[in-house]
Amino acid sequence: ATRLRDFSSLYDVVKNERNKYVTSIQRAAQSLAESKERINILQNEIDILRNEVLQKDKILNKEHLEHTAAYNQRDTLRAEVNKCIAVYKDKQSNIDQQIAEISKLNTIINNIEKAMLKLKKEYEVAVEDRNYTGIQLIDRNDELCILYEKSNIQEEILKQGEIEYRRREEEIRMLKLRQVDLRRDVEATRKLQPKVPELQDEVERLMQEVEKERDLASNLSQALEDPSNEKRWRKLGGKDPDSEECGAKIRELDARLDDKKEQLLEKELILEEVTALSDRLRLQAAEGRMDTLELAKKVNDFQAKIKTVTRKMMATVSELSMYQALAMKLQQEKHEGELILEDARWRLDNDQPPTDDAEKEWFRMENEKLRAVEDRAYRLQRAAMSEVSGQPPQRTAAEQRPNAYIPDELGLPRPYGAHAPFKPTEIGSTMRHIRKPQPQTVVI
Structure with a gap:
């Protein structure tokens, strides 16, 4: 019994020690877990601080770059302002040169206008001469037509x-032939002289017939002249003029005859004069045709010269209008450039960008520079990661995971290698519903 109590007491002692050691082991395990969790938290904080340091370095580099870019932009703007001033001076010199050319062209135009006025006067004189010559030519043609x-x-x-x-x-000729025929009849009659008595009888008979016919004609005339024979006459109207009226009428007819003779003589004289004039004018017309042809050629030459000068004048006027439009355009560009330059100077004096486009261009250039710096840093980082991991870099939008750790011995980052641990996820808002596990006592 005593031995049993001793074993029982020893068992209780061993049991208590075992429980104490189990409790110590649990406490050590819990403290180890807490230490590991604290180490992980510290590691995460170190990573966060490292990332913050990197971000601040990036921001500092970015500010340095912005500062450098601002200096460069200032130098660029100064160069652009100097360039604008040089361009303005060049344009001013071009404008002065064009003004001088315009003055020269105005002088040329004035001279051309004077020459045009002179040519116009000469043309008017030539037109008047031509018209006068044409009128004379028409008159001569009319006279020539009359002639x-x-x-x-x-x-x-x-x-x-x-x-x-x-x-x-x-x-x-016919009378001569008749004379020849009569002579031939006379000769034939002379040859017929033996028949003369018969012919005389025939002549007497014919004479008697003639007397009868004369008596008949006398009787008929008497019957016609007999006033008692109403069938042989008829009464005519009017009256017979007396001797004085007949004499006056005869004198009037004689006077008219004399007038007609005088008119006939005058017309004959006029005809002779007109014939002489027509011959002379025919000769003059034949000679004047060459003069008219030469005059027409001269008129055509003058008209061609006038047309040529008119075309040249129109071309010169067109060139002048073109130069005037160009001068007005350059003057407007000069005025706009002066306004832009004054506005840029005022903006620079008030610490503002010279133009809105310059500000946009500056922002664009800065963004491009920042993007280039970020791309360069990203490429360097990817190249370093590829060298550490031994794998080619891959483009991804995921958050970068830690690929190295800092041991306690050296304090320098050491890469995990091919078997890197997973990054712990961030604690979400649902963790407040999860209780922290309480360690339980192990009873043996």
Whole structure:
């Protein structure tokens, strides 16, 4: 029994020690878990601080780059302002040169206008001479037409005279033939002299018949002249003029005949003069045709010269209008450039960008520079990761996981290698519904 109590007491002692050691083991395990969790938390904080340091370094580098870019932009803007001033001076010199050219062109245009006025006056004089010559030519043509008509009338009269002359010659020829026939009849009659008594009897018989016919005609005339024979006469109206009226009428007819003779003589004289004038004018017209042809050629030459000068003048006026439009456009560009330059100077004096486009361009250039810096840093980081992991870099949008840890011995980051641990997920809002596990005492 005593031995049993001893074993029982020893068992209780061993049991208590075992429980104490189990409790110590549990406490050590719990403290180890807490230490590991604390180490993980510290590691995460270190990573966060490292990331913050990297972000701050990036921000600092970015600010340095922005500062450098601002200096560069300032230098660029100064260079652009100097360039704008140089361009303005060049444009001003071009404008002065174009103004001088415009003055020169105005002088040329004035000279051309004077020459045009002179040519216009000469043209007007030539037109007046041409019109006067044309009027004279028309008058001479009218006179020539009248003379041609008179000449045609005279030629017609001459033709009629020639026809009458031929007819008279034909009558003379016929009379000559009649004379020959009569002579031949006379000769034949002379040959018939033995028949003269018979012919005398025939003549007496014919004379008697003639006397009878004369008596008959006398009786008929008496019967016609007999006023008692109402069938042989009829009464005519009017009255017979007396001797004084007949004498007055005869004198009037003689006066009219004398007038007609005088008119005939005058017309013959006029005809002779007109014939002489027509011959002279025909010669003058034949000679004046060459002068008219030369004058027409000169008029055509003057008209061609006037047309050529007019075309040149229109071309010069067109060029002048083009230069004037160009000068106005350049003047407007100059005015706009001056306004832009004044606005840029005022903006620079008030610490503002010279133009809205310059500000946008500056922001665009800065964004491009920042993007280039970020791309360069990202490429360097990806290259370092690929060197550490031994795998080619892959483009991803996921959050970067830690690929190294800092041991306690050296304090320098050491890469995990091919078997890197997973990054713990962030504690969500649902963790408040989960209780922390309480360690339970192990009873053996």
